[in-house]
Amino acid sequence: MFKRWQLSSIEIVLVIVLLAGAIVSFSVFRMNGETEREKTRLEARVRAADLNLKDLEQLTSSSQRSTGKTLPNEAAALAVTNQFLQNAKSANIAITSWDFEYTTVALEARKYAAIKHSVNVQGTTEALISFIEALSHTSVVPAVKKIVITKVEEKENVWQMKLELLIYYSQG
Secondary structure: OOOOOOOOHHHHHHHHHHHHHHHHHOOOHHHHHHHHHHHHHEEEHHHHHHHHHHHHHHHHHHHHHHHHOOEEEEHHHHOOOOHHHHHHHHHOEEEEEEEEEEEEEOOOOOOEEEEEEEEEEEEEHHHHHHHHHOOOOOOOOOEEEEEEEEEOOOOOEEEEEEEEEEEEEOOO
16 A cells, blocks of 8 residues: 655655754754843843942932932931831731841942842732832832842742842941
């Protein structure tokens, strides 16, 4: 009924070359997609850093015009900690860890004193959104350096958010 196919060695080599070409093309296409996603992610990080720099420049120039000072003093920067705690309580989120340290940040050949907060919180989606919105209404608005949100697997509708915040202040 069916005739057996007799393929010559040239035809076999040609089929192998075609299959190898298809595999290479698929791999290259997939790598291009991953490269585009990585490029998009990096561009978003650059835009976020640029926005933080513009916010700092705007804060510096507007406060210089209105008060003659460049940034809030250290006491005002430290006072924001209480506001964070109040915002967390009112948003009904749990603070699982909180570290802060004094640091210096170099932006466009200038160095700025800052307090870096590393905060881990847990709560519902609505609670985390409420907490983030409240950050923009504190007396000294922090610059968000990093934010990572992950699902807490053991609990339903509970998310964990890791934040790195910078609060710039004047040393003088």
